[in-house]
Amino acid sequence: MLSCREVTEQASDYLESTLPWQQRLGIRLHLFLCRHCRRYLRQLRAVTIAFRQMPRPEIPEEVMDKQIDRLRAYFLQPEDGIKKMD
């Protein structure tokens, strides 16, 4: 039987669904019997999914265009592009 400590250490892998089925089964059995570990896993899942869905910093269109222009010159003329980039 897994200990609570072992379950918390495997919790992230459990969320990833990469564990072999025997290990998953062991964790599920433990979770069935242990409300503390159920809570730990619920919270870990919540922060993981929340972080995934948090708004991400987007590059403004005009900044992107400027960057592309600078790089384009170098892409087309790597030999003399180096001087231009500095």
Add this chain to the structure above:
Amino acid sequence: MGSSPPNEEALIKRLRARDEEAFVWVVRTYQGKMLSLARAIVGEPFAEEIVQDTWLAVIRGLPHFEGRARLETWILRILSNTAKTRLQRERRRRHTHLVWEDNPPFSEGHRFHARGHWLSPPWPWHEETPEALLASEELQRCLTKAVAALPPAQRAVLILRDREGMAMEDICNILEISATNGRVLLYRARAQLRAAIENYERGKGC
């Protein structure tokens, strides 16, 4: 080109032939991810410069790129190495104290009895759902702050996995770490986000 990803082999051919449209598509497609990873490894002040240096290295390297890795993986690996090198240099200059190899274990060991049962169990939150976390600006600030406080390697794995949704295999390839190490870094990062929210819920602030 359109918005659908072009065939990789054809794309690389066009890039080698200095096809401008193909190049612009590649920059637009990968720029966001590159900036995200550069920030994760070396921090905001150097991120843009790292991305630009990476593009120069990519352009120079194109003739030698054999297509053994996917284009994205190859570009991000160049970026990760450029950023790691920069991290070392900035540390010598004392601008940062961060080290890539530094991976302090995040242990909640003190919360368990010797036999592994909870001694101080997880603190209950008002609501334990992603929706509740996303609905609160304060909690999002907490998460953002916790991410910013992570060691670079943990932050890099977390961002590529949970924000960019990349496969662990690709992430380990890009960061040049073992699969086991990747899993450990991800676990430590996520555990610290959970701990940050727990602290907040206990009234200890962020």
